[in-house]
Amino acid sequence: MTENTTILRTADATPADFSHVTTWVFDLDNTLYPRRTDLFRQIDERMTSFVAELLNVPADEAKVVQKRFYREYGTTLRGLMTVHDIDPDAFLRYVHNIDYSWLSPDPELGAEIAALPGRKFIFTNGDRGHAERTARQLGIFEHFEDVFDIVAAGLVPKPAAETYDKFMALHRIDTAHAAMFEDLARNLEVPKTLGMRTVLIVPENFETAIGDAWEHEGREGEHIDFVTDNLTHFLRSIR
The missing domain is CATH 3.40.50.1000 (HAD superfamily/HAD-like)
Known part of the structure; x- marks a missing residue:
């Protein structure tokens, strides 16, 4: 600042x-x-996994696509819907299947x-x-x-x-x-x-x-x- x-x-x-x-x-x-609780990292990793499986690419390539969609479309989901016409419900279920016990x-x-x-x-x-x-x-x-x-x-x-x-x-x-x-x-x-x-x-x-x-x-x-x-x-x- x-x-x-x-x-x-x-x-x-x-x-x-x-x-x-x-x-x-x-x-x-x-x-x-x-x-610092790093809860969102679980979601981030599952988004990468979803993109990797969808596009049949390695995780590092999937991460690049994921982050590009996030920045350009506001969310990775919006990018995937726009470019790949995915089912949003399936995506949301998959990425939010995480361990909430990380939060106190x-x-x-x-x-x-x-x-x-x-x-x-x-x-x-x-x-x-x-x-x-x-x-x-x-x-x-x-x-x-x-x-x-x-x-x-x-x-x-x-x-x-x-x-x-x-x-x-x-x-x-x-x-x-x-x-x-x-x-x-x-x-x-x-x-x-x-x-x-x-x-x-x-x-x-x-x-x-x-x-x-x-x-x-x-x-x-x-x-x-x-x-x-x-x-x-x-x-x-x-x-």
């Missing part, structure tokens, strides 16, 4: 910055749990989410089953009104504007009184244009080594209001 960045970190967030917020929207993977219950995070005033949602490019299993393992599922998943989005992933429009319309959300928490900066561009408060979740100590380098692009954009590497502490700071 540069010295003249307009992005504020956890210590700069105050209750006044969020006093108008009555709807709280959270991404799922690498947002409601930290990247997080009662502190649950308490902070429960204390937020108003409505709370999970908005994910994954499917509902994965979101429910993840949130239940964390012990926080009961605090959310609903999950808006990739199926509800018509299989069009964030950051497509139409997907946010579907979510907002379905739940009648007043974006001027909403906040969104995400681990990918590009997924906060549309929420910011809609008038939402935006919070970017980054790896601990603001490191960029975890994940693909391009995933961390845009952190210094004007569409990011706050950046934090600890969601629990951030939520506590704005209460």
Whole structure:
């Protein structure tokens, strides 16, 4: 981050910055749990395996295709559907067949989410089953009104504007009184244009080594209001 960045970190967030917020929207993977748990690596590896079997190529070649689709289409699934016309249900079942015991219950995070005033949602490019299993393992599922998943989005992933429009319309959300928490900066561009408060979740100590380098692009954009590497502490700071 540069010295003249307009992005504020956890210590700069105050209750006044969020006093108008009555709807709280959270991404799922690498947002409601930290990247260091490495849960998403299981999904990533299964996506590579799916692509390798589909295209009958070695894992290293499949990984290149997988990541290219992810970056160009928003999700690997969208790329596979567009280019190879795959069955999305089969893909989602396969890649989310993972071990959720890697996650430990997080009662502190649950308490902070429960204390937020108003409505709370999970908005994910994954499917509902994965979101429910993840949130239940964390012990926080009961605090959310609903999950808006990739199926509800018509299989069009964030950051497509139409997907946010579907979510907002379905739940009648007043974006001027909403906040969104995400681990990918590009997924906060549309929420910011809609008038939402935006919070970017980054790896601990603001490191960029975890994940693909391009995933961390845009952190210094004007569409990011706050950046934090600890969601629990951030939520506590704005209460």
